[in-house]
Amino acid sequence: MLRSLDIHDMLIIDRLELSFQPGLNVLTGETGAGKSILLDSLGFVLGWRGRAELVRQGAAQGEVVAVFDLPPDHPAHHVLQEAGLPDADELVMRRINTVDGRKTAWVNDRRCSGEVLRQLSDSLVELHGQQDDRGLLNPRGHRLLLDAFGGLDVAGLRASWRTLQAAKKAVNETQAALDAVREEEDFLRHSVAELDSLAPQPGEDGDLDITRRRMQGAERIRDDVARAFALLGGQGAEGAMGEALRWLEGVVQDADKTLEAPIAALGRAMVELGEAQDGIERSLSGLEFSPAELEQIEERLFAIRAQARKHGVQPDELAGFSDTLHARLAALDAGESDLEDQRAALAQAQAAYDAAAEALSAARAEAAVRLDTAVMAELAPLKMERAVFETRMSRAEPGPDGVDTVAFTVATNPGAPAGPLNKIASGGELSRFLLALKVCLTGVDSGVTMIFDEIDRGVGGATADAVGRRLAALAANGQVLVVTHSPQVAAQGAHHWRVEKRISDGVTLSTVTPLAPKDRVDEIARMVAGDTITEEARAAARALLSA
Template sequence: MLRSLDIRDMLLIDRLELTFGPGLNVLTGETGAGKSILLDCLGFVLGWRGRADLVRAGAAQGEVTAVFDLPSDHPARAVLDEAGIEAGDELILRRINGGDGRKTGWVNDRRVSGEVLRQLSDLLVELHGQHDDRGLLNPRGHRALLDAFAGVDLAPTRRTWAARREARAAMAEAQAALEAAKKEEDFLRHAVKELGDLAPESGEEVALDVARRSMQAAERIRGDVARALQMIGPEGAEGAMLDANRWLEGASDRAEGRLDAPIEALGRALVELGEAASGVETALAALDFDPHALEQTEERLFALRALARKHDVLPDDLAGLADELRDRLGRIDAGEERIAALRRAVTDADAGYDAAAAALTATRSKAAGQLDKAVSAELAPLKMERAVFETLVSEAEPGPDGRDAVAFTVATNPGAPAGPLDKIASGGELSRFLLALKVCLARGNDALVLIFDEIDRGVGGATADAVGRRLAKLAHDTQVLVVTHSPQVAALGAHHFQVAKSVTKGMTTSRVAALDDEARINEIARMLAGDKVSDAAVEAARALLAG
């Protein structure tokens, strides 16, 4: 509920403090007295985009403060939480318009942007009038209004839409990955075969290099070792030493012992020479290799190194690369199966969404008929029993909230073509259509303050009385503010404010006063009779107030 509105130096208002009450609050006054100024000021503090020249002439700045009661379950608390603003039992909005046009806003003494004010505005106040493009006349909001009327639960459809979107995204991602993989399929198959044929092993390159170097070294020294063995063998040093030993032993009997020591030394040398020959023979045997083995070793070593260069990896990493490429090739081979499984998942998700959306369409279609009947029932007392209101539910692009477009249409006379509210109805008719709609749609919604700006324009007599009674009916569940020229509407208000204009020292100002019972009789009499209030008008005013 809007509890109070404090305005300073805005337009024609120098200082104004208003306290509103629950139920129906009516604002009356002569044309041009400044009733719309109050709405301009309220819209300003709520962050609405409106006229720029709001500061009163001669003032340095203008300021508006609005105080709202804030129940514990009010949806505006979510906006306050997100903005980091502490919320109590009341919500205080304050906004200043500087003389230079700059605007600054506060919520509960916390500075905020105009966007935060507008978010709160959507949850605090709803304005209706002949040029209302924020509410019922905006076709983009008709589906949400119908859903609210029907009490629709959108969660199942939104869940199936999310599942559908995820399934389609997964399939698209898998298809893209498969297409990318297929572009290198020929390379993968060739590389996997090449690596499979070679069958590289980790550590193999080092072992092959050591074996190759060993065989190459053996090839270089074997000739020298063989020649050395020949030189110390029977045909070389050993044979010569044996001959020398035989000659010395044959001469030792005649040498009187002088050859004994040399013969013994020569015997020891023959033993050492034999051991040397045996070692050289062993070494020569170890240096024996198959030249074909060296060729095979070199071929495999060079093949490993060439394949490593080709794939830009180390030779020891070829075995791991082979496993990786085989895995990638396996994914290609299994890709079609995965795509088929994902396609089935998409089909299932589509079916789930289609079922939820179809159920939602059925609910909306049924609710549309109920809303049409409810609005028609409200139109009859408003003297529009010949008008036809129809809620059209048509197919639209699928989305998280279903695949329905909803539009409110009217035909003001039987046989006349139906069309959008703001295109078909005249000013007075439009006001009554909006009121009938609001009466039907606002049931149980007491979070919003409803404001009607001259919604009774163009009607009078019994019709104006019916308008007033519908406004009063709305006010049973929520606070309603109405700017009116109709005495029938004004008489039904629970709280009555009069807007008047005065000129003091060449300065025009607007004043607003809360009316007591006597003043209210006089104001309604003025609305009935005009400038000259007669006794009959006063009696008529008393009769209206008496109901």
């Protein structure tokens, strides 16, 4: 509920403080007195797009403060929490407009954007009038209004839609992965066959390279090692040293022990020579190889490196890469089975969504009939008994809210073609259509302050009285603000303000005055009779107020 509205230096308002009440609040005054300025100022603090120049002439900036009372379950609490703004049972919205056009907004003393203001305004205020494009005249909201009127819960359908979209995504992703693999299936199978035939092992490239190098080196040095071994053998150093040792041992007894040391040294040399011969012999054994074996090693080494170059990996990574290709091939072979399972899940999700959507469409059709009946019943007292209101449903692209497009249409005369509200009805007819529709939808927007801007234009007498009574009924359990020129409507108000212009020191200013019961009589009498208020007009005003 809008509790108060403070306006400073906006258009022709210097300072204005208004305290609103629950129920029907009416604002009256002569044309041009400034009633629309109040709505412009309220729209400004709510973030609505309106006039560009709002600051009062001569002022540095204009300011509007609106205070709302929020019940615990009001949707504005969610907006505040999502925006990270202080949340309480009182909502204070403040916005400043400087003379150079800069706008700054606060919510509960915290800076915020105009977008947050507009999100809050959608849950706080609903404006109805002949230029209304935010509420009932907006076809995009008709489906939501019908669902709310029928008490229809779309949560289950939205869950089915999410399941369906997830199933479609799974099928598309699996299909795309299979398509990508199929494009290289021939290459993949050929590569796997080649690698399986080659069967590379981790570290094999390094081992083969070492072996090849050793064998290539052996070919170059074996002859030299063999020559060295021959020189140390019986026909070489070993034989010569043995022959020398025998000669010395034959004469050692006659040499007065002078040969004992040389003979011992030769013995030790023979032992060392034997060890050298053994080592060289072992080396010769290791240097023995078959040229065919070297050829085989080189062929395998080259084959491994060729496969590595082909697949863009290091030779030692080839074994792991082969495992990767095997996994991709296995995924291809298993993918068809997975895809079939996912397609079955998709078909099941589609069937569930279709069933839920059709059930919701049927419920909407039933609710549409009830809404049409209710609106038609409201039109008769509003002197539009010949008009026809119809809720039309048509097929739409499937979505989270179903497969229906909903539009409220009217035909003002029997046999005339029906069309959208704002295209068919005249100003006065449109106002009454909106009022009848809103009466039927009462309770849909709990906690919303409804504003009707001259919705009674073009009607009078009993019709205006019917309009006033329905506005009062709307306000019975909430808050309604009405800008009106109709005395019948004004008389139904629980709270009444008069808007008037005055000139002070050559400056035109607008003021708003709350009216006591006696003052209400005079104001309604003015609305009945014009500038000259007669006793007959006062009597008519009292009759309206007591009716």
